[in-house]
Amino acid sequence: MLIFFAWVIWFWLLITVFGDIFRRRDTSGGSKVLWSIFVILLPFLGVFAYMLANHDGMAERNIKQAQAQRAQFDDYVRETAGSGGAAAEIEKAKALLDSGAITQAEFDAIKQKALASS
Numbered sequence: 001m002l003i004f005f006a007w008v009i010w011f012w013l014l015i016t017v018f019g020d021i022f023r024r025r026d027t028s029g030g031s032k033v034l035w036s037i038f039v040i041l042l043p044f045l046g047v048f049a050y051m052l053a054n055h056d057g058m059a060e061r062n063i064k065q066a067q068a069q070r071a072q073f074d075d076y077v078r079e080t081a082g083s084g085g086a087a088a089e090i091e092k093a094k095a096l097l098d099s100g101a102i103t104q105a106e107f108d109a110i111k112q113k114a115l116a117s118s
Contacts, residue, residue, distance in 0.1 A: 014039070017047050020058050023065070089114040 021035050039046035051058070093110040096102045102110075 013047050013051075014043070016058075017050050020054065020061060021050070023061060024057075026057075086114040086117065 017039060018036070021032050021039075024032070035046075035050060039050060090111050093102065093107050093114070097104065097107040
């Protein structure tokens with residue numbers, strides 16, 4: 001059981017290191033190739049050397065990626081839920097009608113369009 005969990009942890013470390021190597025934007029392609037060769041040829045030494053040399057950068061990149069994903073999700077939620085649906089469109093059109101900015105025929109067209117899209 002202990003050996004099984006050690007293998008799982010080892011593969012998790014390999015995936016984490018390779019993911020970080022290829023996600024980096026601050027290193028050149030040659031540097032990525034050298035780190036990859038080092039990790040492939042001397043796996044234990046390569047993984048531990050990479051983690052020692054880049055531990056702060058790995059954490060910062062993970063935090064930045066999580067923040068970017070959160071911001072993207074928040075933007076999506078705002079975009080999707082922000083319109084208020086057909087009722088909000090009809091309410092806006094009614095306010096325009098009451099203020100005299102649009103005619104009754106234009107209000108009816110906006111209302112039909114809002115109800116058809118929902």
